[in-house]
Amino acid sequence: MIAVFMETRDGKIKKSSLEALSEAKRRAAELGGQAVAVLVGSGVEGLGSGSFAAGADGVYVLDSPALADYSAQGYALALAEWAAEARPAAVLFAATAMGRDLAPRVAARLGVGLVSDCTGVAVMNGKLEFTRPIYAGKAVLTCSLRSSPQLATLRPNVFPLGEAVPGAGEVVRKDVVVPDGAVKGRVTEVLKEESCEIDVTEAEVIVSGGRGLKGPENFALLRELAALFPRSAVGASRSAVDSGWIGHQHQVGQTGKTVSPSLYFAVGVSGAIQHLAGMSSSKVIVAVNKDPEAPIFKVADYGIVGDLFQVVPLLAQELKKALAE
């Protein structure tokens, strides 16, 4: 059995958790086992059926009023207790802010190893074999875990969503006892970034700008281009962020976010190694740069050599036409 922790935010299951569940389903089929979803919270049973859409064979709901708000300590306690009893072969998490916060805690509680931010999962000798970029994508590690359950976090936007299964399985509810004083840290407030469309890590299309944009006002050009696509976001190089043109939340790269959208536009971005670290697992990369020698062209699938202030509006116009067809 491969279990997947289903992250919920604002009463919805995250897409990246459904991606992880879809991958669990594919690997479980290879191993001849089941893929189950595990929800943690208070009164979240209703969300269980959502997991079947990604092919879950069953859903476990770990419930306690003490788990109404996310806390790494409380959630780790619930998951580790469940895993010790249910004995899954593996537990997968999405490598999101919550998944990265929680998975290592669960691993330590169970005394097992963890593989972070995987971009590939295979089955080898009855175990999972994980692939992940290290050294900011300059090397690729494949590894397995000697300990059980095998724990891993999976990079969002990398694993395709599976098909919904008709005749969904069972939702099993377990009450969790969280002892008084066991949770010494908790989330007191969630602050949404104003006007934040969607986070770069979750976007399917990203339009990123660099120093070539020359000033904050010109990010409007990129926003127009991004707005043509659903689930899109505006990204930025560190130079643009450090110049104060756009918030740090938008930074892509080694000290920013790691993204893997279906389509990544790098506009006026030179393609420094630290920027590439964050975006080179994008499926299709498009570069717009006036310098034909810019390193970004070495990784781009498509590039235009030209002045972004001319090219981007024309590109937006052409895309609008194409998308309207």
Next chain:
Amino acid sequence: MNILVFIKRVPDTESKIRIRHETKAIVEEGLNFVISPYDEFAIEEALRLREAHGGVVRVVSAGKDESVAVLRKSLAMGADEAFLIKDAAPETYDGLRTARMIARAVERKFPGTDLLLFGKQSVGADNSQVPAMVAELLGLPQATVVTKLEVAHGAATACREIEGGAEKVALSLPAVVSAQKGLNEPRYETLKGIMAAKKKDIPVVTLEELGFGADDLAPQVEITGLDVPAARQSGKVLQGDPADTARELVALLRNEAKVV
């Protein structure tokens, strides 16, 4: 306030990474090693907290003898004391292994610590595991990927980055906090600091002292392969009239890449 900061020695981010396939390890010769960049934010935050509240800043690194250099740099930045947990093992990419050494050192060597500061991830291994694992092993609360930290009266409030915003976390002390860029601007070493750091002793903590036997720290991660990434095929670069290239690009995205 007694503050512990954990730092790791890593190849600098500009490094060209080469791989020795026989040992499934990177080639370390010729690389320039530095304090993992996020750990510098952790050091800086510790120094600022000491300036505000008084106390002691101790910096700890687990690794080979060479890690003394990054510890010395932390002393030059202003840390009071530095310690090396001597571990001769090559990189294992196993966060739990490191976390167990650190947690044990905290228990045995540094009782009475109020705050444990880390980087959000060690560049290279890029694991983001050790801080939360140490927190769990010690039964402490945590806030990871923190861009703002306030400490007062035995408690802390941290802002951590999440998708599309931030989360405020209230923690009782002692607690684990991992630093993200944005928390502060790390200071440079001063000449005076560098001179003083040269004279300081950096005590070594052995794994035996921490009660680990020969097999206790066997890694759980089994490396099956280490390679350079498949090079992306060099793509099509369009030059010429902007209107033509824009039209051509959209046609390619639609008909060839099939993303539009």
